[in-house]
Amino acid sequence: MPFIPHTDADIRTMLGAIGAADLDALFEEIPDALRAPGLPGIPPALTEMEVGRLMTEFAARDGRPLNFIGAGAYEHHIPSAVWAIVTRGEFYSAYTPYQAEASQGTLQLLYEYQSMMASLTGMDVSNASLYDGASALAEASLMAVRANRKSKSQRILLPAALNPTYRDVTQAICGNQNLAFETVPYDAKSGQTVVAALDAYKGQDITAVALQHPNFFGTLEDVDAVTDWAHANGALVIAVVNPTSLAVLKPPGEWGTKGADIACGDGQPLGVPLSSGGPYFGFMAAKSEHVRQMPGRIIGRTVDLDGKPGFTLTLQAREQHIRRSKATSNICTNQGLLVTAATIYLSLLGPQGLAQVAATSMQRTQQLVDALTRIPGVRLAFDHPRFHEAVLLLDRPVAGVLEALARRGIVGGYDISARYPSLGHALLVCATETRTVGDIDIYAQALAETMRNPAAAA
Amino acid sequence: MTAMHEKLIFEHSAPGRSADAQYPQVPVEAPIPAALQRGRPPLLPEVSELQAVRHFTRLSQLNFSIDTHFYPLGSCTMKYNPKACNQYAMLPELLGRHPLAPESTGQGLLQILFELQEMLKEVTGMRGVSLTPMAGAQGEFAGVAMIRAYHRARNDLARTEIICPDAAHGTNPATATMCGCTVREIPTLANGDIDIEALKGVVGPKTAGIMLTNPSTIGVFERNILEVARIVHEAGGLLYYDGANLNAILGKVRPGDMGFDVIHMNLHKTFSTPHGGGGPGSGAVGVSERLLPFMPVPLVGKQGDRYRWLDEKDLPQTIGRLSNFMGNTGVLLRAYIYMRMLGREGMQRVSEFATLNANYLMARLREAGFELAYPERRASHEFIVTLRKEAREWETNAMDFAKRLLDFGFHAPTTYFPLLVPECLLIEPTETESKEELDAFVDAMIAIRKEAETEPAKLKGAPWTLPVRRLDDVRAAKQLDLAWKEESRV
Numbered sequence: 001m002p003f004i005p006h007t008d009a010d011i012r013t014m015l016g017a018i019g020a021a022d023l024d025a026l027f028e029e030i031p032d033a034l035r036a037p038g039l040p041g042i043p044p045a046l047t048e049m050e051v052g053r054l055m056t057e058f059a060a061r062d063g064r065p066l067n068f069i070g071a072g073a074y075e076h077h078i079p080s081a082v083w084a085i086v087t088r089g090e091f092y093s094a095y096t097p098y099q100a101e102a103s104q105g106t107l108q109l110l111y112e113y114q115s116m117m118a119s120l121t122g123m124d125v126s127n128a129s130l131y132d133g134a135s136a137l138a139e140a141s142l143m144a145v146r147a148n149r150k151s152k153s154q155r156i157l158l159p160a161a162l163n164p165t166y167r168d169v170t171q172a173i174c175g176n177q178n179l180a181f182e183t184v185p186y187d188a189k190s191g192q193t194v195v196a197a198l199d200a201y202k203g204q205d206i207t208a209v210a211l212q213h214p215n216f217f218g219t220l221e222d223v224d225a226v227t228d229w230a231h232a233n234g235a236l237v238i239a240v241v242n243p244t245s246l247a248v249l250k251p252p253g254e255w256g257t258k259g260a261d262i263a264c265g266d267g268q269p270l271g272v273p274l275s276s277g278g279p280y281f282g283f284m285a286a287k288s289e290h291v292r293q294m295p296g297r298i299i300g301r302t303v304d305l306d307g308k309p310g311f312t313l314t315l316q317a318r319e320q321h322i323r324r325s326k327a328t329s330n331i332c333t334n335q336g337l338l339v340t341a342a343t344i345y346l347s348l349l350g351p352q353g354l355a356q357v358a359a360t361s362m363q364r365t366q367q368l369v370d371a372l373t374r375i376p377g378v379r380l381a382f383d384h385p386r387f388h389e390a391v392l393l394l395d396r397p398v399a400g401v402l403e404a405l406a407r408r409g410i411v412g413g414y415d416i417s418a419r420y421p422s423l424g425h426a427l428l429v430c431a432t433e434t435r436t437v438g439d440i441d442i443y444a445q446a447l448a449e450t451m452r453n454p455a456a457a458a
Numbered sequence: 459m460t461a462m463h464e465k466l467i468f469e470h471s472a473p474g475r476s477a478d479a480q481y482p483q484v485p486v487e488a489p490i491p492a493a494l495q496r497g498r499p500p501l502l503p504e505v506s507e508l509q510a511v512r513h514f515t516r517l518s519q520l521n522f523s524i525d526t527h528f529y530p531l532g533s534c535t536m537k538y539n540p541k542a543c544n545q546y547a548m549l550p551e552l553l554g555r556h557p558l559a560p561e562s563t564g565q566g567l568l569q570i571l572f573e574l575q576e577m578l579k580e581v582t583g584m585r586g587v588s589l590t591p592m593a594g595a596q597g598e599f600a601g602v603a604m605i606r607a608y609h610r611a612r613n614d615l616a617r618t619e620i621i622c623p624d625a626a627h628g629t630n631p632a633t634a635t636m637c638g639c640t641v642r643e644i645p646t647l648a649n650g651d652i653d654i655e656a657l658k659g660v661v662g663p664k665t666a667g668i669m670l671t672n673p674s675t676i677g678v679f680e681r682n683i684l685e686v687a688r689i690v691h692e693a694g695g696l697l698y699y700d701g702a703n704l705n706a707i708l709g710k711v712r713p714g715d716m717g718f719d720v721i722h723m724n725l726h727k728t729f730s731t732p733h734g735g736g737g738p739g740s741g742a743v744g745v746s747e748r749l750l751p752f753m754p755v756p757l758v759g760k761q762g763d764r765y766r767w768l769d770e771k772d773l774p775q776t777i778g779r780l781s782n783f784m785g786n787t788g789v790l791l792r793a794y795i796y797m798r799m800l801g802r803e804g805m806q807r808v809s810e811f812a813t814l815n816a817n818y819l820m821a822r823l824r825e826a827g828f829e830l831a832y833p834e835r836r837a838s839h840e841f842i843v844t845l846r847k848e849a850r851e852w853e854t855n856a857m858d859f860a861k862r863l864l865d866f867g868f869h870a871p872t873t874y875f876p877l878l879v880p881e882c883l884l885i886e887p888t889e890t891e892s893k894e895e896l897d898a899f900v901d902a903m904i905a906i907r908k909e910a911e912t913e914p915a916k917l918k919g920a921p922w923t924l925p926v927r928r929l930d931d932v933r934a935a936k937q938l939d940l941a942w943k944e945e946s947r948v
Binding site: 001002003004005006010011013014015017018019020023026027028029030031033034035036038039040041042043044045046047048051052054055056057058059060061062063064065067069071072073075077079081083084085087088089090091092093094095096097099100101102103104105106108109111112114115116118119120124125126128129131132133134135142163165166168169171172173175176177178220223224246247248249250251254266273274275276277278279280281288291297298299300301302303304305306308310311312314315317319320321322323324325326327329330331332333334335336337338340343344346347348349350351352353354355356357358359360362363385402403406411414433 | 463464466467468475476477479480481482483484485486487488489490491493494495496497499500501502503504505507510511513514515516517518519520521522523524525526527529531534536537538539540542544545546547548549550551552553554555556557558559560562563564565566567569570576577579580581583592593594595596598599603606627628629631632633634635636637638639640641678679681683684707709710711712715716726730732733734735736737738739754777778779780781782783784785786787788789791795797798799800801802803804805806807809810811813814815817818821822825835836860861864869870875889890891892893919921924925926927928929930931933934935937938939940941942943
């Protein structure tokens, strides 16, 4: 029996100790009318060998195309050591560290993670993770409502240049609590959020302003101006950031005169593979004055009965298992194993390595933009400094071009035309340090040939 | 456990050291406008690759885990995580795939996810399944949000109350709040069943729904479930099934057949994906006919022999998106592999042997003189021992027993939950443990009770053999130390 160790003799002895005639007798409290007649729709069991073969065939069908999409998930090199350690059973198969004495490995690692994230974001404290970047923004919005006691409006300003799925998720999660989200436009030339547009809200009760930097288009924002505007108008600032970029960009804690109040984002770039969409992890850091409004688990360093330093879950009075309907969030299980990966990744890269990854990715994206915009029918949408993504405008619908590229083994970017109709045929592209100059040449040549072919205009 | 103490990674750090093989070595300047440049570099460790590997390997050795210890943690289903599930979920094509790549380059992945949806429909008896929620609590959120959307679509706007039994997981009432609902709590009878009369007293035109776990968190099957369903439905409410305890009934009884309208499944419990020291989980949701239009997107659909994402255009009444892409895909792959290896027979064996192990362990502990919270009931996959006698006579409470069990090499059961049973241990052995392991646990419990009677200090001071002894939680919360700072270097 797969994964069940019982021998026939064990079963007899155990049923005898219970005083039950057979295994079926153990379910006697379930009304007969409810008993399921088996599971005919489930296929018969496979051995490990057979399931291995099956999975390998599924995977082979999808192959390994050359990827130039970012849009919230980024392909970076992951040191071999990261997942070799993450998949050790002691990390992989452990539970949430409720029994602190038996979980010091996980707890210390999470404390180290919190330390790294607090420094990377320039904030005082970090929690131990949320589900992903999009849901982290939703939690940050709810947190801002709790933290900004002077504001009663529950109105939050979101830039149009925010990742549109982040907006969708935030609306889906916060909508039932009647938060209202309003949109701040971006400048058609630079792709930056228009700071002057904020003045339409001057004198109104605004709970928070969120700012993604670099924004969905890859464009760098005027973080100081937005932050100072928000604080001058009684609003908190929620920074949505890419952790890799923070090796080279001024961290949210230093935005404007007073710094952002909450920083959040997706931790996937830190050692987590693209994995077809997840699991990734969301991070959240904040100023210490807001720590009691944070959602999710937080680890603290303390001492044991002998005065020896140790680590434990702390501030649990915020959480659902203690506070129930008055908790800061319903989150329970988070994304611990991915945080394990990120902590090992950040330790291996260090400040210098992470900066090199960030700078090299910027360089590669610039090389990609240069190569692709030389092709007739392709031009750059925004002329402002960017990080490692850019929007290209094509002279024909993007979808057909992407399908043509896919047939050549290239995933050529993300079609954002439907989300941003005013841009026209808009393609968001990204190159990280994992894309070589040779890769960029392959893409440029394939795109040039595709654009020369009028059939791809369909 | 070989390591007993490991310094912080920052204390291994030395300026200028790094794992040079791990990043591009050609120096590149980032052309960033001066006002946006970072000044001080972030406080990240500067260590060699070996130093990092050794540090994190040593940290791992400070943990209990399923791979190293019996983990009878009630309500958490800490069963063995088969290694094949990890290995074949981490094939390079699956790991390397960008979630926004064209559907034409992801037909293998989409077929896996489609088949997983179908299998989960079969085991739950529901009409539709969405895989996007990223943990049980997000599945709960999706469920209650769908219930609200259903009432709203019928213009039945007064329905904002969610009924929860007092034994419910804390996530249930917390979820109700996140969905803008208020909570009505109902008591549990002394025999472990829901108080039907109390239920009748709270249902009405404000009832949005009821959130139930069955078997309940006290480890017994709710025998009156059809009556509960009738009462709630007649009052115009819907039934939410918290799938935390699905392991107990897999293949034996299906939530859809019990009358539930929506269910979340903890794939990291029943379908054996790893807990990872606190996630990732997966909280896939299943729904009845009437909630199909409201499911969170994306779903996987099939047209002819092609698979494609279904989104807001296909489900215009959807409650929306809960994650940036489509949930914890890697967890879904592991659950799929596990289900294929179990097959239809193996899935039924899961509940049979989980229940056999729980009832055997319960019988042995009762025989050894431990008091059961619900002695007249059959255990489901878990059961409750109450140590109120031991606490009264020897001042050794459930926490003391739990901590002393760690010294004996067993992870502690869930303590002090559910809240209505004093000094309780909620014990869930799961089907993957052998009789020998269960017997050893009973021996440890007997030995600890002997100590409680003769040398209670051994319990009060426990654990003695772990990397740390009991921690000062009050100090942790009062003198907050949540991040290592440069100035804390000694």
